[in-house]
Every structure is written in C-alpha cells, then in structure tokens.
Amino acid sequence: MTSPRRTLRVVVNTRPEVGNGAKSAPKVSVTVSCNGCDTLKTLPNEVVVGSLALVRARSSLLITVAAVLLISVAGGWWWSRSTDETYELDATAGSIALNKIAEGSVFATVDLQTATGARVSTDTLIGRPLIVNFWFSTCEPCRREFPVLVDAHELHGERIRFIGVNLSDSAEVAAAFTAQFDATFETFFDRDGRLTSALGVATAPVTMLVDEGGVVRRQLTGEITAASLATAIREVFPS
Secondary structure, X not given: OOOOEEEEEEEXXXXXXXXXXXXXXXXXXXXXXXXXXXXXXXXXXXXXXXXXXXXXXXXXXXXXHHHHHHHHHHHHHHHHHHOOOOOOOOOOOOOOOOOOOOOOOEOOOOEEEOOOOOEEEHHXXXXXXXXXXXXXXXXXXXXXXXXXXXXXXXXXXXXXXXEEEEOOOOXXXXXXXXXXXXXXXXXXXXXXXXXXXXXXXXOOOEEEEEOOOOEEXXXXXXXXXXXXXXXXXXXXXXX
C-alpha cells in the first residue's frame, strides 16, 4: 500500500524584516511533494545592517540554500517513490551492464570460430549435457575459476561436454592461457559477439549448464567455486 503523500514547504525571506515600523518583506515559498513529511521549514534572513549589496548577497545565499534543500528533498521523494516499483535494466554486450538471465531459454544457434578460424554452429554442441564458460584472459575472476573448470572436466568429462567461449583474445593468447592450467576441453571464439548478444552475456565470467535438448538449465554469473559448480552439476545433471 502506498503511504499518503504530504507536503514539505520551504519558506525563504528574500529580505530581512526591518524595525522602526517598517513593513515585513514578502516571502517566497518553495513547495515539493514528499512521503511522510509534515513539518514546516522556514529559513529567515538575519536582520542585516549594512549596505544594500550585503543584503542582496545574503539573500542570494539563502535562496541558493533553499534550492539545494529543494533538490535534496525532491531527490529523496523520487527515491522513495521508485523503491515501490521494479525496473528491469537491460544492456548489450560490451557495455557496463548486467547479464540477462538465460535460464529456461534455448541456447542460441550461431556460428562460433575455432582457433584456426573455422566456423562451428552451436547446433553441433547440443545432444549431450553441456557446460559453457564465457571468459577472456585478462579477466581476474576468469583466471581464478579456471582450475575449477579443469578439475570438473577431468571428473565429469565422459558424460558432460565442457567448452570455453573466449570473448576477445587472439587464438595465440587464448592457447597460452589455457595451457597454463593444462585445460583439455575445447575453446571457441565469439569474436563478432553473436552468441553473447543472443544470450544477454554482457561481462565475464558466466557459466551455463545446457541440457541435451539445448535448454539453459542453470546460469552461474560471476566467479564459480568448486562447491557452487559441483552443486549445479548435481542438481542439473544428476548421475
């Protein structure tokens, strides 16, 4: 239920009240809508003794303060209102973005490249349980998690196919990287970004578990651990 909206009124005297029978100066008020506010805020000028220039300077300062308060209160109101709603953020590959959740969707049919430049359709990868890891060599979480993939491949490689999809490296850099970990599973390249774009992968690492029918059953976004991968394999591909 949305809480009732109240009004916060900020009142600023543009000129000081002067004694000796002088009339009070008119006031300028700024009103904004907010949730849960019911107090009256008044920011008076000091009684200024001095030149007209000093009076105007202090009045300008107070108006500036009032403007800052207005922006702050309006920002808080907008924030409180926005927390009652849900926004879905989307972004394309290569931008500062969030990965989409591909679970439940069909693994995209696109062409990937081998180290020699040959094209391989992702259709040829479907037909047995599949684990796909998206990575690149300068990604530190990718580097930290790679031994986990190597160990899992050694343990489950006979019944589960493992592939790595490199996002940006040359074939030579990718080969040097995988050689550091004695990885023997296949590496493909998505240099044109078709697969990552189709699956909503905006950054790495991401690991997907795809069933025999080509449906993404689990998506692990971010660095995996031996425990998290073992749990996913046990739940998605029980032996």
